[in-house]
Amino acid sequence: MGRRSKPILYMALFGSAILVAVGIGWLIAGRSAEKTEGEPTRPAYETPVLEKREVHLYFGDGQGRYLTAEQQVIDQPVDTVVFGRRILAILLAGPQQGTTPTLPPGVALRAFYIINDGTAVADFASGSFDNHPGGVESELLSIYSIVNTLVLNVEEIRSVKILIGGQEAATLAGHVELSHPFKADMLWVR
DSSP states (O other), X not given: OOTTHHHHHHHHHHHHHHHHHHHHHHHHHHHHHHHHTTSOOOOXXXXXXXXXXXXXXXXXXXXXXXXXXXXXXXXXXXXXXXXXXXXXXXXXHOOSSSOBOSSOTTOOEEEEEEOTTSEEEEEEOTTTTTTXXXXXXXXXXXXXXXXXXXXXXXXXXXXXXXEETTBOOSBSSSSSBOSSOBOXXXXXXX
């Protein structure tokens, strides 16, 4: 072989190797698609579940003066932050067993995380509490609904700091100061 034919031969071999690799990749992809066709797909954000767990969600009593625990059984994710976020999502969805909501419709959780000292930070979207009925008692029920639900269900959480729109807000709806984290308060529960 001459000097000119070696580069052409190498290019042909390289091109053939690429075609074989692509063909094998398509074959493997086709087989794995056949295997998973009947299986339900799981969202990529889903985390492994530790076990089923009974949680107590705190909603208002019939008169809107106290909190009442509503029990639900949910999957407990291994990740504590995901578990806290899941509990809050269920609380925001509202009661299922005859209790009354403590949060206005449209409240949306923007972010949720736990600081090393055991303080959970629940950051709600801007405008979430614009439709809150207001009043000291109503605001306290809303706050302790969130706080008691998190602190009494998630062992790692000792207190809850509430933010609105990623910022420290002065109050929830004009009355109760939000500058400090809240600890659970069972005096609101009947």
